[in-house]
Amino acid sequence: MTSTLTPVRSKRSALTKGQLPKYAPYAVLAAALIAGAAILALVGFNAFGWGIVSAILFAVGLVSWSAAVEGSRKAKDKLATCLVVGSFLIALLPLISVIWTVLVNGIPGLLAPGFMTTSMNGVTGVFDNKAVEEGAPVIGGIYHALLGTIQITLLATVISVPVGLLTAIYLVEYGEDGRLARAITFFVDVMTGIPSIVAGLFAAAFFFAVVGPGTKTGAVAAVALSVLMIPVVVRSSEEMLKIVPNELREAAYALGVRKWRTIIKVVIPTAISGIASGVTLAIARVIGETAPILVTAGFATSINSNVFSGWMASLPTFIYTQILNPTSPANPDPSSQRAWGAALVLIILVMVLNLGARLIARIFAPKSGR
Amino acid sequence: MTATTLTSTQGAGRAGDKIFSGAALAAGCLILAVLFGVALFLVVQAIPALTAPADEIQGGKGFFAYIWPIVIGTLIAAVIALVIATPVAIGVALFISHFAPRGLASGLGYVVDLLAAIPSVVYGAWGAAFLAKEISPAYNWLAANMGWLPIFQGPASATGKTILTAGIVLAVMVLPIITSLSREIFLQTPKLHEEAALALGATRWEMIKMSVLPFARPGIISAVMLGLGRALGETMAVALVLSSGALTASLIQSGNQTIAAEIALNFPEASGLKVSTLIAAGLVLFIITLAVNMIARWIITRHKEFSGAN
Numbered sequence: 001m002t003s004t005l006t007p008v009r010s011k012r013s014a015l016t017k018g019q020l021p022k023y024a025p026y027a028v029l030a031a032a033l034i035a036g037a038a039i040l041a042l043v044g045f046n047a048f049g050w051g052i053v054s055a056i057l058f059a060v061g062l063v064s065w066s067a068a069v070e071g072s073r074k075a076k077d078k079l080a081t082c083l084v085v086g087s088f089l090i091a092l093l094p095l096i097s098v099i100w101t102v103l104v105n106g107i108p109g110l111l112a113p114g115f116m117t118t119s120m121n122g123v124t125g126v127f128d129n130k131a132v133e134e135g136a137p138v139i140g141g142i143y144h145a146l147l148g149t150i151q152i153t154l155l156a157t158v159i160s161v162p163v164g165l166l167t168a169i170y171l172v173e174y175g176e177d178g179r180l181a182r183a184i185t186f187f188v189d190v191m192t193g194i195p196s197i198v199a200g201l202f203a204a205a206f207f208f209a210v211v212g213p214g215t216k217t218g219a220v221a222a223v224a225l226s227v228l229m230i231p232v233v234v235r236s237s238e239e240m241l242k243i244v245p246n247e248l249r250e251a252a253y254a255l256g257v258r259k260w261r262t263i264i265k266v267v268i269p270t271a272i273s274g275i276a277s278g279v280t281l282a283i284a285r286v287i288g289e290t291a292p293i294l295v296t297a298g299f300a301t302s303i304n305s306n307v308f309s310g311w312m313a314s315l316p317t318f319i320y321t322q323i324l325n326p327t328s329p330a331n332p333d334p335s336s337q338r339a340w341g342a343a344l345v346l347i348i349l350v351m352v353l354n355l356g357a358r359l360i361a362r363i364f365a366p367k368s369g370r
Numbered sequence: 371m372t373a374t375t376l377t378s379t380q381g382a383g384r385a386g387d388k389i390f391s392g393a394a395l396a397a398g399c400l401i402l403a404v405l406f407g408v409a410l411f412l413v414v415q416a417i418p419a420l421t422a423p424a425d426e427i428q429g430g431k432g433f434f435a436y437i438w439p440i441v442i443g444t445l446i447a448a449v450i451a452l453v454i455a456t457p458v459a460i461g462v463a464l465f466i467s468h469f470a471p472r473g474l475a476s477g478l479g480y481v482v483d484l485l486a487a488i489p490s491v492v493y494g495a496w497g498a499a500f501l502a503k504e505i506s507p508a509y510n511w512l513a514a515n516m517g518w519l520p521i522f523q524g525p526a527s528a529t530g531k532t533i534l535t536a537g538i539v540l541a542v543m544v545l546p547i548i549t550s551l552s553r554e555i556f557l558q559t560p561k562l563h564e565e566a567a568l569a570l571g572a573t574r575w576e577m578i579k580m581s582v583l584p585f586a587r588p589g590i591i592s593a594v595m596l597g598l599g600r601a602l603g604e605t606m607a608v609a610l611v612l613s614s615g616a617l618t619a620s621l622i623q624s625g626n627q628t629i630a631a632e633i634a635l636n637f638p639e640a641s642g643l644k645v646s647t648l649i650a651a652g653l654v655l656f657i658i659t660l661a662v663n664m665i666a667r668w669i670i671t672r673h674k675e676f677s678g679a680n
Contacts, residue, residue, distance in 0.1 A: 074573060081469065085469065087457065091549070097496070163401070170397060174391050184398045198652045202407065205411050290605070354483055
């Protein structure tokens with residue numbers, strides 16, 4: 001018995017040996033922060049540089065300590081963890097910076113009286129000059145642009161989602177990798193590369209030819225946005241439909257369920273959360289598109305509630321024109337305030353859409369192991 | 371259940387099958403028709419610029435002398451964007467799918483989607499108003515210390531409105547696209563593969579290297595491809611950030627131009643031959659994206675055995 005106990009004891013010590021103590025990351029972090037501050041103090045201290053130097057010191061310190069104690073495999077694992085977490089922190093920087101810039105510049109614009117409920121109809125440079133020189137309130141708002149954006153995007157979504165989803169279904173369920181399916185897959189890939197401005201030119205030319213020269217309406221813009229949106233919907237839906245396990249389809253067929261009912265009742269509900277996330281990304285891509293709307297819907301300063309006639313404003317073109325061609329060229333500040341306010345509204349709108357899509361996805365998602 | 375209901379549902383099912391597959395086929399064909407329309411329109415409108423005498427084109431040296439510098443500018447901006455964005459995006463996607471605490475992961479996914487949702491014109495305004503100003507000291511440092519490299523040759527632009535700034539803004543814009551799609555694919559890695567790797571004693575990184583990345587490779591390539599498509603065709607961010615000019619090797623001087631920004635800045639005032647010159651430029655951009663997509667497609671088919679379809 002004693003002869004068997006001895007190797008067991010030595011094995012246990014081999015398991016606990018060669019591991020960093022639990023406090024190791026915290027100790028290295030503290031050391032890195034102090035050393036980073038010391039190095040930065042030599043060349044001139046700033047918070048941004050301190051963060052970067054400390055992060056590099058932390059990674060080097062933890063990995064080399066781990067290499068010395070735990071061996072190269074664990075050290076590589078630690079290095080990968082540091083790089084992955086580091087890349088996440090780097091990705092957060094622009095997000096925070098963009099949102100901070102928009103909030104700081106946009107809130108005064110958003111809080112200006114009548115910003116959400118009035119249009120730019122009749123607002124001229126005279127009022128902006130007064131606002132800067134005499135402290136009068138900044139007037140004019142985004143009601144017309146908000147209305148235009150909602151109408152154009154809604155129409156584009158109504159066109160794109162059925163076409164995109166049906167195409168994805170054709171590719172995954174009916175195409176069977178035939179010549180047509182391969183052609184469609186190939187050309188959908190090509191369509192993802194269509195620059196937005198070219199899509200706008202196509203829609204404009206199409207309506208010029210069919211309806212008449214100079215046709216610029218919200219519907220033309222919606223068609224242009226659909227050209228951009230359909231491939232995104234197809235690609236994301238296709239990926240999600242492909243991932244649905246064949247066992248589910250076969251189980252439905254074995255119960256005598258028709259193919260179209262299998263698709264509607266089994267395949268799509270299984271993939272709906274991914275499809276919703278893809279559609280959200282597609283809307284996110286087109287809702288901020290400026291160039292195609294500028295080419296196809298023109299720019300309006302007054303309210304237009306008919307998507308099929310007349311020029312129509314939208315939030316992105318509102319932002320673009322207010323920055324590039326201020327209402328009063330001598331005093332661009334009120335225009336830039338309105339532009340940042342519109343940017344804030346646009347971001348909030350997109351956030352609400354995102355949240356809604358997520359809620360829908362969560363309600364419809366099948367229970368999974370993850 | 372009676373026999374009649376059974377037969378009647380079968381009849382309805384047969385018609386439903388036909389209607390449904392017909393609709394799916396029609397949708398697929400519509401996409402082909404639309405793309406054909408775009409290509410046709412571009413070619414027909416571009417022909418005058420391609421056949422016009424050289425001295426009538428802007429610059430006076432013919433169409434190809436006009437388009438060459440902005441093609442290179444477009445590629446430079448897109449390459450900068452992808453070189454910065456791809457490693458960071460894969461890192462972020464791995465962090466969300468395999469490193470972050472599970473309760474936090476979905477919230478972080480939302481943060482990335484939010485980054486994707488911010489419109490290009492807002493990124494353009496941010497790049498012009500904030501990033502260009504903040505980054506110009508770094509350009510001065512690069513010009514002073516790395517100036518022997520042609521790409522960092524000084525003097526650096528005082529406003530910071532350079533092709534490198536535009537490339538960084540583009541990187542920020544394509545990052546969430548690559549991240550979001552890679553993350554979806556990483557999450558679809560078969561749990562059994564991951565657990566098998568861990569059970570054999572692999573560390574987390576070895577598990578990712580052996581089971582997640584091989585499974586996800588075609589997905590990552592298609593995600594990068596989508597990012598490249600957006601970087602090549604992005605108009606507003608470049609138009610607002612870059613102070614354009616002639617083609618220069620240095621990334622930190624003002625200069626260079628991309629095709630999309632060139633079209634956006636000049637099209638509203640253009641008329642006559644200038645319009646077809648710009649449309650021909652759009653056609654060139656279209657052909658470049660076509661080439662990129664074909665190469666990416668070829669890579670994906672080579673790795674098809676790893677794809678998610680079973």
